Amino acid sequence: MEREKRNEQEEIWTEPDEFEDYRYEIENRVRNLCWTVSGDYSLNLKLDTVSYTKSPYISLYDAVKQGAFSRYFDRDAFGLYLIKKLYMGADEQPLTNLAQMAVDSAVYRKISEERPGVLEIRKKAFSDTLDYDFSRLASMYIGQIKISMMQEAVRGQVTVQSRMRKAMELFKSLEGTHDVMDIIRTVDELYNWLVDPYFERNHGSLEKVLSVTLEELKEFSWKEYLEEEAREDDLVQVMNRIEQAVTQTAESETAQEKKERRMKKVLVDAEAASKMYSYIELNYGRSYLTPGEQARINRSICRGAHADCSMYFTDGILSGMVKRNYQYEYAKRARADNLRTYGHNTRIARRNIEQLSDMLRRSLVVRGERESVRSEYGTIVPSRLWKLGRSRDRKLFDRDIKKDSSEFVVHVLIDASGSQKGRQSLVALQGFIISEALSIVGIPHRVMGFCTFWDYTVMQRFRDYDDPREANKKIFEFFASSNNRDGLAIRAAAASLRERPEENKVLIVLSDGRPNDIIVNRPGSRNPAPYAGDYAVRDTATEVRKVRAEGISVLGVFAGEEQDLMAERRIFGRDFAYIRNIMNFSGVVGLYLRRQLDDTP
Numbered sequence: 001m002e003r004e005k006r007n008e009q010e011e012i013w014t015e016p017d018e019f020e021d022y023r024y025e026i027e028n029r030v031r032n033l034c035w036t037v038s039g040d041y042s043l044n045l046k047l048d049t050v051s052y053t054k055s056p057y058i059s060l061y062d063a064v065k066q067g068a069f070s071r072y073f074d075r076d077a078f079g080l081y082l083i084k085k086l087y088m089g090a091d092e093q094p095l096t097n098l099a100q101m102a103v104d105s106a107v108y109r110k111i112s113e114e115r116p117g118v119l120e121i122r123k124k125a126f127s128d129t130l131d132y133d134f135s136r137l138a139s140m141y142i143g144q145i146k147i148s149m150m151q152e153a154v155r156g157q158v159t160v161q162s163r164m165r166k167a168m169e170l171f172k173s174l175e176g177t178h179d180v181m182d183i184i185r186t187v188d189e190l191y192n193w194l195v196d197p198y199f200e201r202n203h204g205s206l207e208k209v210l211s212v213t214l215e216e217l218k219e220f221s222w223k224e225y226l227e228e229e230a231r232e233d234d235l236v237q238v239m240n241r242i243e244q245a246v247t248q249t250a251e252s253e254t255a256q257e258k259k260e261r262r263m264k265k266v267l268v269d270a271e272a273a274s275k276m277y278s279y280i281e282l283n284y285g286r287s288y289l290t291p292g293e294q295a296r297i298n299r300s301i302c303r304g305a306h307a308d309c310s311m312y313f314t315d316g317i318l319s320g321m322v323k324r325n326y327q328y329e330y331a332k333r334a335r336a337d338n339l340r341t342y343g344h345n346t347r348i349a350r351r352n353i354e355q356l357s358d359m360l361r362r363s364l365v366v367r368g369e370r371e372s373v374r375s376e377y378g379t380i381v382p383s384r385l386w387k388l389g390r391s392r393d394r395k396l397f398d399r400d401i402k403k404d405s406s407e408f409v410v411h412v413l414i415d416a417s418g419s420q421k422g423r424q425s426l427v428a429l430q431g432f433i434i435s436e437a438l439s440i441v442g443i444p445h446r447v448m449g450f451c452t453f454w455d456y457t458v459m460q461r462f463r464d465y466d467d468p469r470e471a472n473k474k475i476f477e478f479f480a481s482s483n484n485r486d487g488l489a490i491r492a493a494a495a496s497l498r499e500r501p502e503e504n505k506v507l508i509v510l511s512d513g514r515p516n517d518i519i520v521n522r523p524g525s526r527n528p529a530p531y532a533g534d535y536a537v538r539d540t541a542t543e544v545r546k547v548r549a550e551g552i553s554v555l556g557v558f559a560g561e562e563q564d565l566m567a568e569r570r571i572f573g574r575d576f577a578y579i580r581n582i583m584n585f586s587g588v589v590g591l592y593l594r595r596q597l598d599d600t601p
Helices: 002-013 015-037 055-073 075-087 090-114 116-136 141-155 162-178 182-193 199-203 206-210 216-219 223-227 235-248 257-261 271-272 276-284 291-300 326-344 347-366 382-387 417-442 469-477 484-497 533-549 563-571 582-599
Strands: 265-267 310-314 368-374 397-403 408-415 446-452 456-461 506-510 520-521 552-556 577-578
Touching: 002 456, 015 055, 055 116, 055 223, 075 090, 075 182, 075 206, 090 116, 090 182, 090 582, 141 162, 141 182, 141 417, 162 182, 182 199, 182 206, 223 484, 271 417, 276 310, 276 456, 291 310, 291 484, 326 347, 326 417, 326 469, 347 368, 347 582, 368 552, 397 446, 397 484, 397 506, 408 417, 408 484, 417 456, 417 469, 417 506, 446 469, 446 484, 456 469, 469 484, 484 506, 484 533, 484 552, 552 563, 563 577, 577 582
Parallel strands: 265 520, 310 456, 408 446, 408 506, 506 552, 552 577
Antiparallel strands: 368 397, 446 456
């Protein structure tokens, strides 16, 4: 196995500064290794490929370790424990370091029995880590324990103080376990002993940590995260993990429990509310609007069910970075994932783009053709002269007229909430296909994503109406996070369409049929009703009907789970498309757009 990995590295690796040139190939190989070890090819884990610039062995062993842990243990149970421990007040960095050492201890012997080459990869990964990160690790006590464990794996027995030896022995005790609860108990014991000896007294025992409910996690005010901008994992990702955990247990809930969970509110005090704007700016990028323009839009749009809400328009954190932080790196990884999916499906995407653009082009050509109609003036038709004096029909002429060739404009609105995370790259690909086809036939269009965090509905602009075709690639910066307030986003998109001079306007909404926004109760809030469930679906459907009443055509493209189809139908009526397979995407969307082109008088 070691020889195979060395050969792979020699094939694709030259110098660290060439990492970007080989990024996709490296990520594919590391991910394939993780899949092979785990035996589960549906795993979608965050793997450490950046460390490849330091040492290929570090990335390879990370893939082996994560794959083995997923194979032998309940990864979700361990992850949920860590989130609950954070909720109870634990410090994330030392807790994460302890968890990493525990996972390594629990899996390396098991996987090396099946794949002996793993031991050599592990030694080389530890050796390289000691070379590159010794100073950083030595600056903290947990890091010193990690150094000693790596040195022992590389060189054999090392001499350490008794306190550190006891910690190392606790980790070693996990080598024979097959129960994830043993890992949880060990990590919890080490944290309470080495990091916070007063944790149990101040916050509670392991039993109390494990008894935290998912509903409590959803209700938690994450105010303290605003104080620390450089965390390993920021607020949005933590919230997404909790949302995913809640979703995974939804099948065991009764209908009443689901309703009660959706009606929960997040409480935020005035101090935290005052920091909202700076937090949004740090995590979604600078706004491209002036404060005056922003205030005007909020006054005109944020009314009724959306009173006390705010709009935030941005070109994204990759275009308007305030500070290089975790969210910036997360957005870069999301773009890389989306581009990789496009690379794997290039042929399918191109075929969809060609088919969709051909459909639109043919309809536009037909609209521009000339036709002959009977008229009271024009070119006389001799065969009709007999009607003179015998009939009231005075249409004795033919006149050539050009069919209505009035211009079209399209706004593509993409749901970028956390519920789209599992199909994030596919949604980005769908948006790119539509945009490419519209660019080819010359129809001006805007593509935006939307999500809601606290009381801000964030509208990220990927391309504007009159941008060149090259701007379409920016759609691959799409990433899913937080919640979604569909009715407000549709209202904002319609407002931008109204300002366009084109006579015929089309709004395409790619969504999962699940408008859901955690309510933020601020001091003096005028609209405390939770935006979820039937209330949110009815509001979104009302906005769609209002937009259509103004003459704007609205198509809903469903990108969600089958259980949410009824909600999607309620929102969009007969004008919605259910895309079961990306192969059918151009045909389904093309039929709708062609109908708009053909039927518009």
